[in-house]
Amino acid sequence: MWPNRRLCDLFKIEHPIIQAPMAGSATPELAAAVSNAGGLGSLGCASMLPDGLRNVARQMRASTERPFNLNFFVFPRPDTSDAVLTKVIDRLRPYYEELSLDEPSRRLPPIGPGFDEEKLELLLEIRPPVVSFHFGIPGAAVVGRLKEAGIVIISTATNVAEAVKLADSGADAVIAQGWEAGGHRGSHSPNGPGDGVGTMALVPQVVDAVKLPVIAAGGIADGRGIAAAFALGASGVQIGTGFLSCDEAGTDASRRALIRSATDMDTMVTDAFSGRAARAKRTRYALEMEESRTRLPDFPQMVALSAPLSADAKGDFAFHLYGQAAALNRELPAGQLVRTLVAETNAVFEALSAGKTTPT
Numbered sequence: 086m087w088p089n090r091r092l093c094d095l096f097k098i099e100h101p102i103i104q105a106p107m108a109g110s111a112t113p114e115l116a117a118a119v120s121n122a123g124g125l126g127s128l129g130c131a132s133m134l135p136d137g138l139r140n141v142a143r144q145m146r147a148s149t150e151r152p153f154n155l156n157f158f159v160f161p162r163p164d165t166s167d168a169v170l171t172k173v174i175d176r177l178r179p180y181y182e183e184l185s186l187d188e189p190s191r192r193l194p195p196i197g198p199g200f201d202e203e204k205l206e207l208l209l210e211i212r213p214p215v216v217s218f219h220f221g222i223p224g225a226a227v228v229g230r231l232k233e234a235g236i237v238i239i240s241t242a243t244n245v246a247e248a249v250k251l252a253d254s255g256a257d258a259v260i261a262q263g264w265e266a267g268g269h270r271g272s273h274s275p276n277g278p279g280d281g282v283g284t285m286a287l288v289p290q291v292v293d294a295v296k297l298p299v300i301a302a303g304g305i306a307d308g309r310g311i312a313a314a315f316a317l318g319a320s321g322v323q324i325g326t327g328f329l330s331c332d333e334a335g336t337d338a339s340r341r342a343l344i345r346s347a348t349d350m351d352t353m354v355t356d357a358f359s360g361r362a363a364r365a366k367r368t369r370y371a372l373e374m375e376e377s378r379t380r381l382p383d384f385p386q387m388v389a390l391s392a393p394l395s396a397d398a399k400g401d402f403a404f405h406l407y408g409q410a411a412a413l414n415r416e417l418p419a420g421q422l423v424r425t426l427v428a429e430t431n432a433v434f435e436a437l438s439a440g441k442t443t444p445t
Contacts, residue, residue, distance in 0.1 A: 095237060099124075102123075117153070121420060129156050157216065173382060217238075222255075232255065264282055264287075325408065357387075360384035
């Protein structure tokens with residue numbers, strides 16, 4: 086039924102539907118269920134220690150014989166100056182006092198870089214079928230070693246220039262992530278919360294700019310969105326928020342409740358929690374931090390300062406990541422959701438071929 090099978094052939098999957106990695110929410114059970122249903126299940130592995138990474142790879146291979154994807158972040162070692170740290174602590178101090186928290190920490194954790202030699206050697210040991218990257222792509226030598234091991238490499242672009250860079254760097258496919266997407270934007274360098282291109286505008290321009298299969302992401306939640314992505318020239322889609330309501334997802338109860346009552350205007354893009362732009366639930370903290378801009382510690386060191394705030398039960402400070410199409414979510418087992426998405430997309434294709442605007 087798929088009019089473009091480039092992604093299916095590349096990944097050796099039945100349906101060109103990727104479940105986004107979503108670290109902390111994408112569980113091995115969710116990823117395996119998506120893969121078993123013919124899509125590509127994914128796991129966010131950026132913060133996993135070696136034993137944890139080996140363990141999830143074993144879990145995946147025990148739960149599915151089909152391809153799956155492990156995802157990693159690419160970012161330089163953070164280097165936050167004392168001056169930046171002092172200013173952001175002064176900015177956050179009233180929030181800490183409001184919540185009766187201790188003074189913000191003046192010691193940021195040593196982190197990074199996002200992808201290093203240790204992670205490379207682990208991947209060469211584990212050899213997952215697909216590896217995806219966020220915030221860029223490793224150097225050509227690293228990509229070459231992964232591909233020599235038979236691993237398919239994909240990464241995220243939020244504009245055409247980033248897509249071209251991925252193609253030139255050896256990626257096998259490009260995820261064109263539109264502004265609507267929930268979670269951290271995959272921009273290759275930190276950018277402002279207001280800097281973004283919507284999926285409808287981004288995907289066809291990326292398709293025109295690179296010869297690789299393009300994966301549309303951002304605001305896609307049902308068969309109508311999937312069919313639209315193919316009409317724009319994409320070879321498949323990546324869906325994140327749509328899988329957050331699945332039984333197997335590790336979505337906490339408070340975020341499930343928010344998604345259950347979500348509207349298209351619930352979210353905003355903010356860097357106030359991690360130091361990089363991410364689409365999340367609109368909150369007082371995020372809005373006030375945006376209204377009074379302060380230079381923040383480098384990603385992901387800012388998390389050490391925002392975590393005590395977001396851990397508080399008050400909604401004013403919560404960090405709930407989801408996208409603009411959350412109102413379209415269905416609470417279904419992941420395999421059933423994949424089958425539903427395929428059936429809906431097929432119905433749209435058939436309606437369009439029959440000269441109708443929507444399925445009946």
